[in-house]
Amino acid sequence: MKIDGNELAILQNDLDRRGQKQEAWKIKQEFLKQVRESGDHCPCQEKCPHHGNCFECVTLHRGHRDHLPMCMWDMLNERIAALSHMTEGTLYEYEKKQAACTDCEGCPGCGE
Numbered sequence: 001m002k003i004d005g006n007e008l009a010i011l012q013n014d015l016d017r018r019g020q021k022q023e024a025w026k027i028k029q030e031f032l033k034q035v036r037e038s039g040d041h042c043p044c045q046e047k048c049p050h051h052g053n054c055f056e057c058v059t060l061h062r063g064h065r066d067h068l069p070m071c072m073w074d075m076l077n078e079r080i081a082a083l084s085h086m087t088e089g090t091l092y093e094y095e096k097k098q099a100a101c102t103d104c105e106g107c108p109g110c111g112e
Contacts, residue, residue: 001038004074006031044070 003009008031015024035041042052050056054071061069068076084091 001034001041003035003041003071008034042071 008027012024012027012031015021015027040052042054042057044051044057050060057069057071061067080091087094
């Protein structure tokens, strides 16, 4: 089952934003029912004790705040890529330049 960008979830969100709360609730319940019935939908490659248990996984990741669960990576990368296009995709070069700069502690950007 496709969870990311799911048509039912998108419809539910649209209905909710338009104030059609009752219809949105029904669509949300149908989407969640389909997810539950589809079996293992966890994209994480690690078979940890929390694999497939979204509540535990997300709670732990929120707790340690070191990184995001793998299921969130694609959505975040999509948004970061869109933002990066605002600077014509120069984010990678900026990061390389920042990593190479060792004497500018606290510098917002290397002006050399």
